Amino acid sequence: MSLIQVQDLTVSYGASTVLSGVSLHVEPGEIVTIVGPNGSGKTSLLRAIIGAVKPAKGRVIHGSGVKIGYVPQNLHIDETLPITVSRFLKLPSYVAVVDISYALMQAGVPDLAKAQLSQLSGGQFQRVLLARALIGKPDLLLLDEATQGLDQRGSASFYQQIETVRQDTGCAILMISHELHVVMSASDRVICLNGHVCCEGTPAVVASAPEYRALFGTGTGGALALYRHEHDHSHDHGDHNHDHTEAAE
Amino acid sequence: MLDDFMVRAALAGIGVAFAAAPLGCFVVWRRMAYFGDATAHAAILGVALSLAFSVSIFVGTMTVALLMALVVNVLSGRGYAMDTLLGVLAHSALAFGLVAVSFISGVRIDLMAYLFGDILAVSRLDLSIIWGGAALVVALIGWRWSALLTSTLDEDLAYASGINPKREQLVLTVALAITVAVAIKVVGVLLIAAMLIIPAAAARPLSRTPEGMAIAAGLIGMLSAIIGLRAAYVLDTPAGPSIVCVAAITFVATSILRGFRHTR
Incomplete structure (x- = not known):
């Protein structure tokens, strides 16, 4: 049984359609990574999965009893809101102290329970968000560009932590990432998104797919190509439709 | 005891401080300060309507304040900045x-009483309301509380926990x-x-947790009401503004306290 199944999902904000006809599924224990240029609908896809946006078409099916842990992009904590890490982990419902220290340990920050949230470094904050997602003992972790704002060392060690968590808990992971070298080495499956699913498969398959190369280029320059991707790349298979206004109808 | 107008005034001030403390924390955390202002300004229309239709001032102001807040809720994010x-x-x-x-016509109302309040004229009925x-x-x-706090931290975090932040926003609006x-x-x-x-x-500056801040705000508000009223009595100054002045002085004091902690 799949943990989640996204079927023919279309998401629109007003008149603009950001996702059309997206289908995907995540199986227990696997790491699936979503890559795609800015504005390709990656975040909208995750927001649809957690129920923050209503799909214009299609649906998201959660497996019965499947628990999801969500790690948002680095969120801004207003300086005027005093809150300790352990209080934050007790939102929205009560959590026993032992569970809090266990989750913090799993996330690699065992000593932060009494720290103020607004005074954490970027890397510490990201791990606290990870700890919060782990508290419910999730079957599936959703990570939305969790390493944004971290330096290379920080993000490498964050991904290492994620890998450790997966080994310990066996949970599946669905993540958005900009860091192609990490994606290509750590994922079981990669989904290349650009308003629709361009291509998907194992990292090796995706890396050699013409759609992926059109988006990210070849070789190590790929990461830079993220920001220079052109919309009129051609697909030599299937009937993908790049005309977003038409797809919205 | 309630026969003494000063006692009634103090109890009224404490009551308002009691409600304003937790709500005020959310207003500060969510950067809605101007929202509170706007709702209050709209309340004058409520005063006028209550007098015109001779219903209770509370009913009139609450209706208009509620309408105003709902309109803002609906219209926000539709092409105009908040x-x-x-x-x-x-x-x-x-x-x-x-x-x-x-x-x-025929009614001469003291508008000043609604712009600046008239805490010394609070009746037993007012007090119970x-x-x-x-x-x-x-x-x-x-x-x-928990749902509101989660939504205040991050809307998507709230959605992921099965909380609808739009509904929580409405709760705050009604409370306001x-x-x-x-x-x-x-x-x-x-x-x-x-x-x-x-x-x-x-x-x-005195708090480490959201709950602590709400309680501290409540105590500061109540003390301001009591000390402000006493000062107004002794110095013969307007009561409402005197209460606010005491609160403002407390703000300066705790800010300086924080400054000391930072330099140490």
Whole structure:
């Protein structure tokens, strides 16, 4: 049984359609990574999965009893809101102290329970968000560009932590990432998104797919190509439709 | 005991501070300060309408404050920035309110009493309405506390926990309308926002958790009400503004305290 199944999902904000006809599924224990240029609908896809946006078409099916842990992009904590890490982990419902220290340990920050949230470094904050997602003992972790704002060392060690968590808990992971070298080495499956699913498969398959190369280029320059991707790349298979206004109808 | 107007005034001030503390914390955390102001300004239209249709001031101000808050909720994010929208709605409601008041013939109302409040004229009935409203607001916020806090931290985090942040926003909006309606007699339209924001802001340097901040804000607000009233009696100054002045002095004091902690 799949943990989640996204079927023919279309998401629109007003008149603009950001996702059309997206289908995907995540199986227990696997790491699936979503890559795609800015504005390709990656975040909208995750927001649809957690129920923050209503799909214009299609649906998201959660497996019965499947628990999801969500790690948002680095969120801004207003300086005027005093809150300790352990209080934050007790939102929205009560959590026993032992569970809090266990989750913090799993996330690699065992000593932060009494720290103020607004005074954490970027890397510490990201791990606290990870700890919060782990508290419910999730079957599936959703990570939305969790390493944004971290330096290379920080993000490498964050991904290492994620890998450790997966080994310990066996949970599946669905993540958005900009860091192609990490994606290509750590994922079981990669989904290349650009308003629709361009291509998907194992990292090796995706890396050699013409759609992926059109988006990210070849070789190590790929990461830079993220920001220079052109919309009129051609697909030599299937009937993908790049005309977003038409797809919205 | 309730026969003494000073006792009634103190109890009214404490009641408003009680409701304003937890609500004021959310107003500060969510950067809604101007929202409180706008709702209060709109309440003047409510005063005019209550006099015109001879219904209770509380009912009139609460209805208009609620309507105003709902309109802002619906219109926000539709092409106008929040502060523009609030500016348009609040000041037009205030202007229409003032014009409407002038149409009411035969009744000479003391507008000053609504702009600045008249805490010394609080009756037993007023007192029960203030405390009823305050208890309702505190119960409402207490009931939704965790959900409100989660939504305040991050909307997507709330959705992922099965909380609808839009609904929580509505809870705050309703609580704000009730608070404005009950506080209008105590501190008046112009100073309601002060009772929401200043105690919460003064409590910030003293607190480590959200709950701690709400409680500290409540204590600061109540003390300000008592000391402010006493000062007004001794110095013969207007009561409502005196309460706000004491709260403001507390804010300065806790800010300096924080400054000392930072330099150490």
